[in-house]
Amino acid sequence: MFGFLRAALLVCGLGVAVGPAVASWPSCLPDLRPSVHWEERAVTSLRPEFRTEFREVQRTVCRRIPETHEEVIQETVLVPYWREEVRQRTVMVPTTREEVRRRTVMKTEWREEQRQRTVMVPQVQEVERAFKVCVPAWREEQRLQTVLVPEWRQE
DSSP: OHHHHHHHHHHHHHHHHHOOOOOSOOTTSOOOOOOOOOOOOOOOOOOOOOOOOOOOOOOOOOOOOOOOOOOOOOOOOOOOOOOOOOOOOOOOOOOOOOOOOOOOOOOOOOOOOOOOOOOOOOOOOOOOOOOOOOOOOOOOOOOOOOOOOOOOOOO
């Protein structure tokens, strides 16, 4: 671990001491870069398709029948208790004092004034109109009702 760390610090120190790196291929070597080309293809891909089908299937149902038994359990229970304790607290007690303050008060004056206004008065007329009323009617019917009665069987 420490050997790797030392080697990394050495490489970083040499990189700073040498100067900036050149990001180009040397001119004495042949051009070995891989050629990149673009090709358009139509790709057909299949995806699975699921269909839901309902069938009647016979199954064996295994049911668990509860079995009860008595067991003695020993428990530790916390019982509350009270104790008296002396505590001190600081209480703020209000005090009153008289103070002289000045304020500006708006005073209302009443005066008599003549005004004119227009009032809309409703006009009432008696008009006869016909309307439909739903009156409930009663009739007797005989209906059949299907009732499910539970059957008990032993398994």
